[in-house]
Amino acid sequence: MELRFLGGASEVGSLGLVVRDQGRTLLFDYGLTPSDPPTYPRPAPTDVDLAFLSHAHLDHSGMTPLLSRLPRARLVATPVTIAVADLLTKDALKVARMEGYLAPYTPSDIHSLHARFTSLERHATFRHRGVEVELTPAGHIPGASMMLYRGDKDLLFTGDLQTLPTHLVGGAEPVECDVLVMESTYSGREHPDRKETERRFRDKVAETIERGGKAIVPAFAVGRAQEVLMSLASSGFETYLDGMARKVNEIYEAAPEYLADPRKFRRAMEGVHLVEHPGDRKKALREGEVIVTTGGMLDGGPVLYYIGELYHDANSSILLTGFQVEGSNGRQLLDEGTLTIDDSTIRPTCEVMKFDFSAHAGHSDLVRVAKESRAERVILMHGDHREALRDAIAPFADVVLPENGKAFAI
Numbered sequence: 001m002e003l004r005f006l007g008g009a010s011e012v013g014s015l016g017l018v019v020r021d022q023g024r025t026l027l028f029d030y031g032l033t034p035s036d037p038p039t040y041p042r043p044a045p046t047d048v049d050l051a052f053l054s055h056a057h058l059d060h061s062g063m064t065p066l067l068s069r070l071p072r073a074r075l076v077a078t079p080v081t082i083a084v085a086d087l088l089t090k091d092a093l094k095v096a097r098m099e100g101y102l103a104p105y106t107p108s109d110i111h112s113l114h115a116r117f118t119s120l121e122r123h124a125t126f127r128h129r130g131v132e133v134e135l136t137p138a139g140h141i142p143g144a145s146m147m148l149y150r151g152d153k154d155l156l157f158t159g160d161l162q163t164l165p166t167h168l169v170g171g172a173e174p175v176e177c178d179v180l181v182m183e184s185t186y187s188g189r190e191h192p193d194r195k196e197t198e199r200r201f202r203d204k205v206a207e208t209i210e211r212g213g214k215a216i217v218p219a220f221a222v223g224r225a226q227e228v229l230m231s232l233a234s235s236g237f238e239t240y241l242d243g244m245a246r247k248v249n250e251i252y253e254a255a256p257e258y259l260a261d262p263r264k265f266r267r268a269m270e271g272v273h274l275v276e277h278p279g280d281r282k283k284a285l286r287e288g289e290v291i292v293t294t295g296g297m298l299d300g301g302p303v304l305y306y307i308g309e310l311y312h313d314a315n316s317s318i319l320l321t322g323f324q325v326e327g328s329n330g331r332q333l334l335d336e337g338t339l340t341i342d343d344s345t346i347r348p349t350c351e352v353m354k355f356d357f358s359a360h361a362g363h364s365d366l367v368r369v370a371k372e373s374r375a376e377r378v379i380l381m382h383g384d385h386r387e388a389l390r391d392a393i394a395p396f397a398d399v400v401l402p403e404n405g406k407a408f409a410i
């Protein structure tokens, strides 16, 4: 069996893994890095037979429309992943147009990919011409799946994984395999206690409202916005939701079997006011107490409108809910206290805080997943600092830190 990463081996972004085994070529994930400008992985080989998509986030799915140009590649994923990836890749094209980048594919590539989809329910097994791949829920976001390929050896590709149950999805369970290809985003880092984080988050929102301000909560449209809204559900705050998360909610509502608690999800979303037209934004500012909106790293989206209106209000707050990547506006705000909007730099006087609502397993949980998988070899991918995880896993398994573009045999 030969493996080669097209990207995403030593960084969080642009993930793609080519597996060649028994005369077939398989591809696991094919994403881009949604930076400014975006960066892309190496091209997929033209002889891909089957591509498996772990989940819809762009760093895993963003290049999949290009598969429609290959002679025979099919794309296998859960129906939720397929629907959300379709939405996100269309949005990536829109962003490219607005920002003036050359997009790597066209709307017709996205459309042509529809004919290549094979949708597979979670826990189902895909069988086609001797290829067998089992799906297991990965936690992380609704529809996210780990893929167990039964070939020469049993290889598990985790995609992104979360072992702890969240409001939105249950946690992933370790899967026994020979070779474990595991994400390493939180190598060497642990998360603070989740319940405590949520309590502090709701307290900060309440404090903001009490002093006469509004809480702006930037959140990624897929997974994070819904998790934050569920965390706020019984608090009674006047909550508004703006951005693409609204469309994602519709997809999740139509697939209740992918949610930890569909009734709780529906109730939480029913209590939220939707910003459907740009004109509703003034109403959200006038009547809202909490505004949950994209983009999560403040690099675009309606969040910049709300920040533009409230950054000089010391009573208001910007409550970040996710990791802020190097070079993002959100990171600049945390590190330097400034934001760049339309080429001008502002220094918000409102309060700024960050809360850890991560959908990734922390270091100790990743070590446990590796141990309980009983894999003889663990291949660490999707991490900037994989060494801490390598050192923790090395006592009980062979650990490989692959490099992008370099083929290796297992």
Ligand SMILES: [Zn+2]
Binding pocket: 055, 057, 140, 160
């Ligand atoms: Zn993800």
